[in-house]
Amino acid sequence: MKSSRMKAGMGRVLGLLLAVVVPMQSGMAQSGPRSFSSLQDRGFDWPSFESIWEVVTLQQYNTRLVVASTFILGLASGLVGCFLLLRKRSLMGDALSHACLPGIGIAFILGVTLFGEGKSLAVLLAGASVTGLLGVGLVLLIRKTSRIKDDAAMGIVLSVFFGAGVAVLGMVQNMPSASAAGLEYFIYGKTASMIFRDFLLLSGVAVAALICSILLLKEFTLLCFDEGFARSQGWPVSLLDVLMLILVAAVTVVGLQSVGLILIIAFLITPAAAARFWTNDLRTMLILSGVIGGVSGWLGAGVSALLPRLPAGAVIVLMAAAIFFFSMIFGASRGILRRSMSMRRLKRKVGRQHLLRAVFEIQEKTWKEESLRPANVDISYDQLLHHRTWSPRQLKKLVKRAQGEDHIEWVDWRTLRLSESGFGEAYRTTRNHRLWEIFLFTHADIAASHVDRDADSVEHLLSTEMVRELESKLKMASMPESPHEIGISRKEAV
Amino acid sequence: MIWYSIDTWIVIIGALTAIACALPGSFLVLRQMSMMGDAISHAVLPGLAIAFLVTGARASLSMFVGAAVVGVLTAVFTQWISSWGKVDRGASMGIVFTTLFAIGLLLIVQAADHVDLDPGCVLYGSIEVAAWDTAWTFSIGDLLVEVPRSAIVLGIVSLLNLFIVIAFFKELRISSFDPDLATTQGINAQWMHYLLMTQVAVTTVAAFEAVGSIIVIAMLVTPAATAHLLTDRLGLMLILASIIGALSALIGHLLALVVPPLIGFESTTTTGMMAVATGLFFLLAWLFAPRYGWITRVLFKRSVVSAEAEGS
Numbered sequence: 001m002k003s004s005r006m007k008a009g010m011g012r013v014l015g016l017l018l019a020v021v022v023p024m025q026s027g028m029a030q031s032g033p034r035s036f037s038s039l040q041d042r043g044f045d046w047p048s049f050e051s052i053w054e055v056v057t058l059q060q061y062n063t064r065l066v067v068a069s070t071f072i073l074g075l076a077s078g079l080v081g082c083f084l085l086l087r088k089r090s091l092m093g094d095a096l097s098h099a100c101l102p103g104i105g106i107a108f109i110l111g112v113t114l115f116g117e118g119k120s121l122a123v124l125l126a127g128a129s130v131t132g133l134l135g136v137g138l139v140l141l142i143r144k145t146s147r148i149k150d151d152a153a154m155g156i157v158l159s160v161f162f163g164a165g166v167a168v169l170g171m172v173q174n175m176p177s178a179s180a181a182g183l184e185y186f187i188y189g190k191t192a193s194m195i196f197r198d199f200l201l202l203s204g205v206a207v208a209a210l211i212c213s214i215l216l217l218k219e220f221t222l223l224c225f226d227e228g229f230a231r232s233q234g235w236p237v238s239l240l241d242v243l244m245l246i247l248v249a250a251v252t253v254v255g256l257q258s259v260g261l262i263l264i265i266a267f268l269i270t271p272a273a274a275a276r277f278w279t280n281d282l283r284t285m286l287i288l289s290g291v292i293g294g295v296s297g298w299l300g301a302g303v304s305a306l307l308p309r310l311p312a313g314a315v316i317v318l319m320a321a322a323i324f325f326f327s328m329i330f331g332a333s334r335g336i337l338r339r340s341m342s343m344r345r346l347k348r349k350v351g352r353q354h355l356l357r358a359v360f361e362i363q364e365k366t367w368k369e370e371s372l373r374p375a376n377v378d379i380s381y382d383q384l385l386h387h388r389t390w391s392p393r394q395l396k397k398l399v400k401r402a403q404g405e406d407h408i409e410w411v412d413w414r415t416l417r418l419s420e421s422g423f424g425e426a427y428r429t430t431r432n433h434r435l436w437e438i439f440l441f442t443h444a445d446i447a448a449s450h451v452d453r454d455a456d457s458v459e460h461l462l463s464t465e466m467v468r469e470l471e472s473k474l475k476m477a478s479m480p481e482s483p484h485e486i487g488i489s490r491k492e493a494v
Numbered sequence: 495m496i497w498y499s500i501d502t503w504i505v506i507i508g509a510l511t512a513i514a515c516a517l518p519g520s521f522l523v524l525r526q527m528s529m530m531g532d533a534i535s536h537a538v539l540p541g542l543a544i545a546f547l548v549t550g551a552r553a554s555l556s557m558f559v560g561a562a563v564v565g566v567l568t569a570v571f572t573q574w575i576s577s578w579g580k581v582d583r584g585a586s587m588g589i590v591f592t593t594l595f596a597i598g599l600l601l602i603v604q605a606a607d608h609v610d611l612d613p614g615c616v617l618y619g620s621i622e623v624a625a626w627d628t629a630w631t632f633s634i635g636d637l638l639v640e641v642p643r644s645a646i647v648l649g650i651v652s653l654l655n656l657f658i659v660i661a662f663f664k665e666l667r668i669s670s671f672d673p674d675l676a677t678t679q680g681i682n683a684q685w686m687h688y689l690l691m692t693q694v695a696v697t698t699v700a701a702f703e704a705v706g707s708i709i710v711i712a713m714l715v716t717p718a719a720t721a722h723l724l725t726d727r728l729g730l731m732l733i734l735a736s737i738i739g740a741l742s743a744l745i746g747h748l749l750a751l752v753v754p755p756l757i758g759f760e761s762t763t764t765t766g767m768m769a770v771a772t773g774l775f776f777l778l779a780w781l782f783a784p785r786y787g788w789i790t791r792v793l794f795k796r797s798v799v800s801a802e803a804e805g806s
Contacts (some may be wrong), residue, residue, distance in 0.1 A: 085582065089583065090582060090585035090586075090588050091584045091587065093534065094529070094588060098747055125626075133596070139674070145788040146723060146786060146788060147717050147722070147786050148722065148723065148780075149526050149528075150526075151526050151527065151584070152523045152526070152528040152715055152718075152719045152722075153717035153719075154528070154529060155529055155531065155711065155714070155716070155719075156528075156715055156716045156719055156776055157534075158529075158532060158771065159708060159709065159711040159712035159716060159772075160712060160769055160770060160772065160773030161775070162711075162769070163708055163709065163712055163765070163766040163767070163768070163770050163772075164766060164769070164770050164773075166708055166763050167750070167762045167763050167767050167770060168766075170758075170761070170762035170766060171757075171759035171760075171761070201704070202671070209562030234541055261600075262536070262592055262595050262596065263592075265588060265595070266589070266592035268588075269585050269592070270588075270592070272585075273581050273582075273585045273586075273589060277579070309603055309604060310603070311600065311603055313599070314596035314600045314603075315600070317592050317593060317595075317596035318596050318600075319599070321593040321596075324589060328575070328579040328581075334579075334580060336578055336579065339580075395590060445618065460669075
């Protein structure tokens with residue numbers, strides 16, 4: 001649908017395109033080449049089945065290498081990215097990867113002056129790690145010793161270090177003795193032209209990161225969820241923090257030279273954020289995030305090998321983003337659909353309980369005024385409407401729903417009463433509310449005039465066991481009296 | 495070191511960038527959204543690419559509009575993801591800007607045969623080239639003044655930002671420090687947020703065409719953070735941030751002229767050195783600011799402790 005629109009006229013759909021660009025970007029990756037080829041009159045052939053099969057089964061050495069490398073990198077960065085996300089430091093990878101640049105430049109200069117050859121991988125990586133870690137250390141130090149917050153500290157380190165890197169590279173470019181060409185791989189990556197040495201390096205670092213995270217899982221978990229507690233238990237919090245960032249730095253530096261700066265930032269953030277939607281358990285999240293990172297690396301590298309003119313790094317980022325958006329909507333534990341559904345259910349439950357309790361309270365008042373036996377008496381609709389702050393429309397909807405659930409029945413058009421099951425439910429609901437109110441009143445020292453509101457925020461979530469516990473604590477089995485006068489303030493308001 | 499009139503223009507362009515950035519940047523720092531400048535400057539790439547593909551030319555205005563729109567969208571998408579998906583704001587910012595950058599990269603590669611749109615040029619910029627691009631010439635007496643185009647653009651953006659900050663000073667201040675209070679006073683904090691984001695996007699795009707995005711990020715955050723260490727008053731902070739930014743531009747250019755010959759190189763990138771200069775100012779304030787400096791506070795604490803010891 002989208003590609004045909006774009007063919008119809010790029011100019012007119014610019015606004016539309018921008019509006020749908022994020023949710024649709026996985027489609028974009030594929031529709032891009034077709035539409036632009038039509039726009040610019042460039043032929044485009046779909047890959048044949050054989051070539052798809054060749055890529056899927058990893059028959060070419062180069063594809064195999066790229067797919068394996070990005071898979072492993074995705075795995076490792078997805079893993080350490082989890083800790084960053086839970087520590088609310090996702091953008092640390094951003095600052096860190098930018099801070100590597102001056103190190104690369106300085107290492108190149110040192111390499112040239114000391115060994116005569118600047119582009120030795122080990123020297124460049126060492127330089128990148130040194131300034132990267134220095135930058136991250138500065139972020140921590142600035143945060144600790146000044147009123148500057150995390151975000152500004154990261155922004156300062158990122159821009160100043162990257163600026164220094166640009167300045168150093170600017171000097172290097174005019175160096176007479178050595179060619180500095182190729183250093184820019186550190187920024188844009190060279191995913192498609194990886195060699196076996198890169199693969200070995202990546203897998204070595206990935207395995208090391210994996211082992212470290214498993215060994216330090218307990219410590220990192222506590223650090224992520226309760227830093228204060230970890231500190232009070234006498235754990236070396238700052239040391240653990242630095243250790244965590246060293247892991248991140250290791251993954252970032254090796255990732256930087258093989259897949260580039262933007263991809264490594266995305267790899268550290270996106271898989272972890274996607275995994276968070278599916279689970280509340282850290283171990284599951286770690287595994288899931290690693291798998292999501294790995295799979296998006298694999299899919300992205302595969303697609304970019306199949307179709308011409310698609311840079312692997314960008315396609316991988318888009319794959320990860322597509323998985324993220326899918327998870328954001330459909331995630332089983334925190335996805336939008338799941339949360340809105342349970343929210344709706346809770347809202348309905350609260351509405352029903354409010355209605356039933358209101359009816360019960362009105363009936364109770366009638367018994368007391370006319371000294372009747374507790375029974376399911378008829379009440380008038382207007383009385384109900386003025387009992388709480390409902391609008392007529394709201395109340396009509398609530399009553400209609402309660403009717404459908406067979407809790408309420410109309411006697412005539414202005415009078416209604418509870419059904420058999422509705423009366424039981426109303427009794428239970430009112431009792432829970434009062435038990436909780438009395439508990440707050442007697443045990444939590446909250447004034448009687450205030451308990452109604454507080455009880456309201458908890459009672460709908462009370463489980464049966466909790467109610468039993470309340471009963472035994474308050475030694476009450478039957479219906480207690482309300483600790484405050486019912487409906488007084490509302491009557492006055494009316 | 496020889497100082498030509500072109501050097502004056504480089505410093506003036508740098509200083510104008512600094513002032514244009516310092517005004518919205520101060521609010522970014524106060525609202526703890528400093529990374530927004532970084533995110534926007536990466537994310538505008540698809541805007542540039544689409545504008546190019548649609549118009550087929552490197553016309554400045556369409557590219558400017560395309561980039562600014564995508565820049566504002568970056569803020570909108572970040573807001574959506576963090577509020578609907580309950581994702582940490584930093585993480586959602588990271589997801590949005592990497593995704594948009596990847597889309598931009600794909601679009602550029604698709605059109606690579608026809609474009610000289612180079613991501614490197616966007617990232618680094620070249621203030622030296624911008625200074626040569628004269629748009630307006632006039633003379634005062636014997637002196638021939640050739641005003642570069644980017645100086646005019648950045649001057650306009652600076653004035654615009656100044657106007658917005660003065661006009662909405664009260665609203666911006668309240669909604670930055672206490673969004674809830676702003677709401678109770680009838681100020682739409684959400685609108686103020688997007689006004690600020692639009693300002694940041696427009697400034698970023700206007701500036702990086704001339705000077706590259708790296709200096710924009712540096713000028714947005716670092717002088718503002720430096721000023722934040724020096725004063726508690728918002729008005730003063732805005733003025734100080736502008737002054738520090740402008741001074742950084744001057745000192746950065748001096749460094750770029752002086753440092754490379756000292757260590758045996760020919761030349762270097764001015765914008766990089768300007769970013770370094772902002773860092774030097776921050777370093778000074780971080781350590782020695784009269785009230786919030788690290789060393790100042792340590793010394794003060796020590797003197798209090800020893801005074802107490804003497805007193806007791």
